[in-house]
Amino acid sequence: MHLTLDQASAFAALPLRSLRHEYPNHIMHVLNSADDIVSPRAMHPVFYGCYDWHSAVHGYWLLARCARLYPTLPQQAEITALFEEHFSAANLQKELAYFQAPGRVSFERPYGWAWIVALAQELDAWQHPQAKTWLAAMEPLVAEIRSRVLSYFAKLSYAIRVGTHYNSAFALKLILDFARHRKDTELENAVVNAACRYYMGDSNYPAHYEPGGDEFLSAALTAALLMSDVLEADVFPDWFAQYLPVLSDIERLMNPAEVSDHSDPKIAHLNGLNLSRAWCMKRIARRLPENDPAAATLSAAARRHIEAALPHVVSGEYAGEHWLATFAMLALEPVN
Template sequence: MTDVAARFRTFLTEAPHWAALLAQVPAKHVLRHDTAHPAFHGCIDWHSACHGVWALLAYQGLTGDTQYEPIIDSILLPTKQAAEAADLAARPQFEMPYGRAWFLRLALEDRRVTGSTRLTFFARDIAASLTSTYRNRLIDPFAREYANPCWALINLLDYAEIESRPDITDIVRDAAGGMAKALERLPTEADEDSWPDFMAVTPMLCELLVRSGAAEVGAVMDKAGARLRALKPITAPRKAHHYALNFSRGWALLALAKSSGDDTLLASALDHIEQNLHHPSWWRGDYRSVSHWVPQFGMFAIQRAMRQASPR
């Protein structure tokens, strides 16, 4: 066993502890009434409320702990979700694509963890709205923050797998293929470091290309490998959104490490994730700046690590 593999095993033994701590935060915040939305009214905004509920489901799926089930069920009541679906149908650009992608993540997690079909029809409408956005369109792979297409397409890809929708898988692969040439014009490291983004733009483009089958992992690593291996964790966040960037880099690097077998990427993923976990004020501190959303990013990174080690 390599040193990195041993380190990963140690991380996995600690991961349920971290997942429990992370879940405590959205468990409080999803119940707040920060907005007038019928179901997703906590966590300051709609998308953060969505991924807050997702995080509770993810925690249940990873640990078997059902303590948050009553909270989840109270928010995912059919009457509330029908009202949310009607609202999104009436406002086709609302939360497009970012929040809608998170809703797909929530729906696929609910299906995976509970076996419920309560979100099926709402999720189909959301998936249709996203596929119509990305089908046969020119897409900017470096669109930033909430407009980032790679995050939306990755969620569509995972949703398609859970729902056995090869038609959606094909749409994602085609959209990703149209972005493959962007590997020739990656933003400079200095440029990307200067952005206030919470999403890891270059790593997630690489993840999408590889996982969708739009590009071979070797070709992606030839173009972007040096950039990816040079990434260093943020140790002094300069902007509010930087408090989650280590987590989003970490989860993308985990996917790429799995696909490529590159221990350097695995070590970097752990460096990024642990940097944030060991600074709890970065994810359970100020409500407006961090605690309404950053723990959910941490949960996604933890989930990816645990599922890569022992898929469920």
């Protein structure tokens, strides 16, 4: 089950609509005075659409990735126009100023932070004539996020293992990819040290308790995916064998989550869980020996999860359509 041009086009159509869609809007906003009572677009002139700030960020990531991977994508001109309209130095300076206002040290920590650096990485990889200009406008915000990452994970004593935006492993995975792309040794070492501190000693992880009713990430699998990138190829299989020793017996992890209401903004998270699980499973399987039974178990489970979730990505339900295509992209992309 690999991403096709038609699927990429269908996915790209969703953020192309949603990134200018200011309302409904779920804002997480610290008011320092009455002057801060403003519209979402006034607060966030770039990332005001897609229902919430972080979904807007990874909506742009999705567009840049689709455009980069598929030069014949029919929405190329629309994507360029959208970036040109929003990614100005003035607009991104306002985004930075929002972060730097009092009381916002934890704004979008760490999920939105991770998607900012993932977007920067994607713009850097995209051979579009304007991509470097858009990236240059982002760089002050990227530098702010990088500084916050270094500070935060140095003082975060314990991993946050929930299956929602506060999950530590998911953010560390995206940040590690960015650090390695930029050859940022300081940032890479900070991520690796945090990952080993949090997860290296894990064993017999209680994955049979997953999922929670509104999760879109697997705490078990995101940590394993991160460690598959952190540990050497000859070390990771032994770590994984201790971490989830009888994988085939963990039915609630290996089978797709049931989604009872695709229009409910929280319950619909479980569609994203099924996609993000598949993303993790495919990549973990590739880092295990071919004859390891866990590799086949994970590959088969990934297919079941994709089959369960894919019909609900383009569904007409804004609760899912404003963000699910990003995770469908991750689930369907080939594994390097």
